[in-house]
Amino acid sequence: MSKIYVLDTNVLLQDPYSIFSFAQNEVIIPAVVLEEVDSKKRYMDEVGRNAREISRLIDKLRHKGKLHEKIPLDNGGILRVELNHKSFHRLQEVFVEHTNDNRILAVSLNLLNEEKSKEQGKEVILVSKDVLVRVKADALGIQAEDFLSDRVVERDDQTYSGYKEIYVNSEVLNKFFEKQELQTIELVNHSFCPHQFVIMKDLYRSSVSALGKVDATGKKVKPLLFDSDPVWGIRPRNVQQKMAMELLLAKDIQLVTLIGKAGTGKTLLTLAAGLMQTEDLKNYIKLFIARPIVPVGKDIGYLPGEKEEKLKPWMQPIYDNLEYLFNTKKQGELEKILAGIGSIHVEALTYIRGRSLPEQFIIIDEAQNLTKHEVKTILTRVGEGSKIILLGDPHQIDHPYLDEFTNGLTYVVEKFKHQGISGHVRLEKGERSTLAQLAADLL
Numbered sequence: 001m002s003k004i005y006v007l008d009t010n011v012l013l014q015d016p017y018s019i020f021s022f023a024q025n026e027v028i029i030p031a032v033v034l035e036e037v038d039s040k041k042r043y044m045d046e047v048g049r050n051a052r053e054i055s056r057l058i059d060k061l062r063h064k065g066k067l068h069e070k071i072p073l074d075n076g077g078i079l080r081v082e083l084n085h086k087s088f089h090r091l092q093e094v095f096v097e098h099t100n101d102n103r104i105l106a107v108s109l110n111l112l113n114e115e116k117s118k119e120q121g122k123e124v125i126l127v128s129k130d131v132l133v134r135v136k137a138d139a140l141g142i143q144a145e146d147f148l149s150d151r152v153v154e155r156d157d158q159t160y161s162g163y164k165e166i167y168v169n170s171e172v173l174n175k176f177f178e179k180q181e182l183q184t185i186e187l188v189n190h191s192f193c194p195h196q197f198v199i200m201k202d203l204y205r206s207s208v209s210a211l212g213k214v215d216a217t218g219k220k221v222k223p224l225l226f227d228s229d230p231v232w233g234i235r236p237r238n239v240q241q242k243m244a245m246e247l248l249l250a251k252d253i254q255l256v257t258l259i260g261k262a263g264t265g266k267t268l269l270t271l272a273a274g275l276m277q278t279e280d281l282k283n284y285i286k287l288f289i290a291r292p293i294v295p296v297g298k299d300i301g302y303l304p305g306e307k308e309e310k311l312k313p314w315m316q317p318i319y320d321n322l323e324y325l326f327n328t329k330k331q332g333e334l335e336k337i338l339a340g341i342g343s344i345h346v347e348a349l350t351y352i353r354g355r356s357l358p359e360q361f362i363i364i365d366e367a368q369n370l371t372k373h374e375v376k377t378i379l380t381r382v383g384e385g386s387k388i389i390l391l392g393d394p395h396q397i398d399h400p401y402l403d404e405f406t407n408g409l410t411y412v413v414e415k416f417k418h419q420g421i422s423g424h425v426r427l428e429k430g431e432r433s434t435l436a437q438l439a440a441d442l443l
Contacts, residue, residue, distance in 0.1 A: 001122060004028060004115065006082075006108045008128035009036040009100070011147045013047050014401050016054040021149040024076035026122070030107040031083050032100050034058075046371045047401065082107050101133050108142050129401065151405040152414040159259075159394075159410065160417045162424035163197035163243060166190055170202050176210050182221040184214060194218045195253060195423035197243045211239065213246060216420035225250070232272040232325055240427045241265055247423040248273035248389065251283065255379070256389045257367075257413045260427030263436035266391045267365055268321050274361040274389075275325060278343055284361040284387070289318050290347045291365040292374075315346050318365065349378065358383025367409040368392035369399045375408030 006028045011018050019027050040051035058067070058081075065071045067081040108126045115121030126137045126144045137144035166187060176182050184192050192198070192214045198221050202208040212221040226249045227242060236242040240260075247256045248270060258266045277283040319334060322344075328334045338344050349364070364370075364378060367390040375390070382388050390412060394404035404410065416422040430437035 001120070002026060003123045003125055004111060006030065006104070006111065006124065006126045007033065008104055008126065008130060008133060009033045010129040010401060011127055012037060012054045013040065013050050014129055014147065014406070015149075016050050016057055018147060018149070019057070019079055020073060020075050020077070021147075022077055026070070026078045026080065027073070028080055028082045028107070028111065029058075030104050031081060032103040032107075034081065036100055046374060049373065082111070101130070101136070104128075105133070105136055105140060105142070108137065109140055112142055152411050159426070160193070160413055160424060161426040163199060163240070163426075164190065164192070165199040165201065167203045168200050170204065170208070173200060173202055173208060173210055176200065176212065176221070176223075180223055182212070184219055184221060187221070192218055192221075193417045194420040195247065195250075196417075197246075197425070199239065211242070213243075216252065218420075231269075232275050233327075234268060234272040234325070236269070237265070237431045238429045240425055240429065241269060241431070243425045244269050244427060245273060247425060249277070250423070251387075253421060253423045254382070254387050255412075255416060255419075255422040256387070257409065257416070257422070257424045258389065258391050258427060259394060259409065259413065259424075261393055261430060261441075262396065262439075263430035263432030264427035265431050266427060267317065267363075268324065270363050270389050270391060271318075271321050271325060274363060275344075277387075278361050279341065284359055284385070285343065286360045287344045287363070288347065288357060288360045289315075289345065289363045289365070290349045290352060291315065291318065292349045292367075292369045315348075318346055349374070352378060352381055355381055356383045357381050357386055359385040360387075362386055362388040364388065364390050366392055367412075368394045368397050368404075368407045369402070370408035371399070371402065372406075372408050372411045375412055379412070 003022075003025045005022045005025055007018065012029075012033065015021075019029075037051045037054055040047050041055060042048060043051065061067070061071050061073075061079060068083050070078045070080050073079055105126070108124060112124040115124055124143065126133070126142050127147050128134055128137075128144060129147055134144035134146070168187065172182065172186060175186075184190075187198070187200075194214060194216050196214045198212045198214065200210045200212065210223075212223055214221055224242065224246045226246050231245065231249070236245050244258055244266070247253055258270065260266050271289075274287045274289075278285075278287040322338070323334050326334060326337055328337065349370075360383070362382065367375065369392070370378070379388065390409055392409045394407055394410050397403060397407060399407070413424050417424060
């Protein structure tokens, strides 16, 4: 028997095409949801874009019939805008306030009671990204679910780490040390992605191990090329940092994604690799650094001054790392160095649309705050001869409509893991300080 799904506003603002995600069932959009979507249309961000997209989509469906009646969808389902079930009579004893959330709950509850009165009534399910709305629904006896079809992975342990630890016979290790390569088919019962790292340990001698990287074809495992010399004074401190540096310095890998907690060295390693390849090796004509402007906590509001002065508070984490790499001691010294070099550009992602970025080493910091659409916009700006690095921690998201499974960074990691031009590593160990590591683990 088909079901009735009532959609909360945040579902449509997260994914305008979510109405097609419920197979051959009935999808209900309460009238208050349309009001909320309408109030977001003028926003100049991803929420506004999605509000405008769902508005256009519903307008196209309007030509198939009246919205308050059943409109057929291409996937066999039915869409209806609900106008007649907004009464607060059954809800007012529990939730008195006439808020938009409560109006959506009222629609769901009244539909549920109507279906219960029928001989073969349908199951009514409220779909919301808002945890408290789902809690309220449970209190009222309404079945509630999170919207999960936009998730790239279902659980944290399913995310791609970029490396694999396996146990092999000593003969396999000896062959790897002697021949400096292995065929992946020799590592029985294991499958690999291109540029995935392999930590091979001896089955019987725990002290013997080898670190290799699968090539772009996925058929061979070879030793790391960049494993010893420091890069702009930075030397990798753990095995995952070695893997990250390998990807950052590899000319044939055009897309690198690095995920890790605060203090794992993502930004510092990437800036060091970018400076070396831009300033020393001249592989790229420019080092382009950007991050999304998403505040942590209360927004600081409008800032005075020119564009550079306005951006300085948002970009300060980047400047902190550059000060460390350039070993600056005095105030204003870094600005003079950057002005003298001229090839290092620090920007906000606000200004990237419409640009083309050829022959550049591009660093996108805090990429976990990007939506799927935004990350697509950024990657399609990458020109010929460029390399782009996306950095972030999916567990530290400040965007109101994203989580660790739906953000743009996780999306790119999972979609590109089988591509020969990309590489990924999840950094595990914090190297900033003992306190920073404890804070990342405990808090």
